Amino acid sequence: MKWAILAAILGFVLFSSWKKPRLTASILWSLTATVASSSALILALPTDLKETLLWMSIATPLIWMLFIFWCHWDARPMRPTLALVSITVIGAILVLQLPAPTGG
């Protein structure tokens, strides 16, 4: 049942990304890309952990807003959608691959 619900959600997201790429990217993929890229950058950057975390938190509203804006700026609707999906996937892979920090 759980897998059926998940498959239905995934199917809906893929369908809406294909039919209404700008809208889906603005609402969904911009958010996932923001979270995934922020997390990956915090882990990957060789700077002080606490400072990076705080600066990323300050930048998060701007990153999210700029991702949404990009969805409407680009002439080709699929380009920002694919880019945001890629950022989400790459960010998620990096978060899963990189070890958790040991301290500030």
Added chain:
Amino acid sequence: MQRDRRVRIYDAHSWTGITLGIFLFVVCFTGSLALFDHEIQTWEDPARRLVPATEVTPVHPLFESWIAELPAGEITFVGLFYPSDAEPYYQGLVNFRAEGDDEPLQFLRKQWDPQTGTELPARSDGLSTWLLDFHRDLMWPDFLGGRQIGRGLVGIAGVIMLLSILTGILTHRKILKEAFTFRRKKSVRVKWKDAHNFIGIWSLPFSTVIAFTGAWLGIVALLLPITGLLVFKGDTEAVAATVVGEPSARAGTPAEMLSLDVVANRGHSDSGALPAFVSIQNWGDVNAEYLVQYKPDTELMTYEAERISGVTGERLALTGLLQPSASTRVLAAITPLHYGTYGGILLKFLYFALGISLSAMVALGNMVWIERRANSSEGSKSPEYYARLARFTAGACLGVVVASPAIFYADLLYAGDEAGRIVAVGQTYFAVWFAVLLVAMFLKNTYQTVRALLGITGISLVALPIFAAVVHGQMPWTLVAKGHFASPSVDLTLLVLGVSCLLVAHWLPKARNSRLRSKRSTAELPTNASAVPGG
């Protein structure tokens, strides 16, 4: 910019406005009222309308005996507010859970008169809490995820506002010209459009700051925990330890606490300012720590802080978010920038005026969109559809406006159990909001509806100080004569706001220009006809 790109950006601007405009209006309007929560807290409770104390009673014995009277259990946090101009009384706070209790931690509060040391009558959360918390987290119910979700939604409103600002700037090609354009003799739509552009351009720095700080304050509750959990692979303690530092542990050795009266007179090491608040960890333990917070005067900070030993008073190093760095400095400026706490009461009034104009700008933007489609070939729906949309927008926006003074009355008249006060305030808020929305949907002439609702708001605001004086039996001038200003200043503000609402209601048109024009021309017909030879 290419034409099709400009059209896309304009579409993004208008569609975010039309779909989320009412939500933005609610957040902006409630935020304007939330600026005065400290002043309203003193206004709502006659027992707290105290005269600034000439000689203060020591607070430490009162505070100590209150903590000692608590049943055995877990105390996670203890705090004390010292008297201020807006809140001229001591206020103690304890986060407590009784032994063997499975319930969540209780937040206990107690107030004392600084002059006499007598405990002020207990009063539960009501009007001021609603005004602040409805703006901060929409009082989002627990069964839908709790306050954190509500706070996140308000943060999303901030992101949408940032997007609207950016798309608005790019859409308008003649910003400089539009900043000085207001065509008073043109049609309603042109006037609304000019007002929308005028307010938008002149309040641009303010709205950008409010949108960014509001987005951060909201989103941090929603996204920072998610990001933190992803980075630390689900270890919530590691997130907290990295951001706010490791909390000091209890040693288990009881110790006499440093007197809170000594702390009250201990000026800040640099500014010499006296403490406004002290938060205490490990109360009664040899490892107790006081975080003494000082009002930063006009500096762009929530507070200046010093960390001292709760036993010896020795200064300790600042940790976590209190450690000075560029990022913590930026973060410390976010709340004062959002709530206008860095420049005294006049700045708060400026914030209030700008906040109200921001709400008006959002509502005007929506009305321009509707009016444009209702009265031109641009609209693809029927005129009745746009008329309904206009009525809904007017009702939903003005519902919040009318409901706001209504909860002042609800709090004044509430006579039930203290625990139910905030529920009664909330129920009144939504009942009035819904009633206004229903009425607005039924009335055909939206212009008249807006005028009538603003008139009702004006009258209820003007009557509020008089009503409060009768209910509480305290005349504002008597309080001023005694030297108490916080509560009468709220009365005066309500009076000024009421008169302003009445003036705006009087100034607004009774009907759409074209309808007025047609009425006027019908009325003028016989005269004109008789003026024509042979007519």
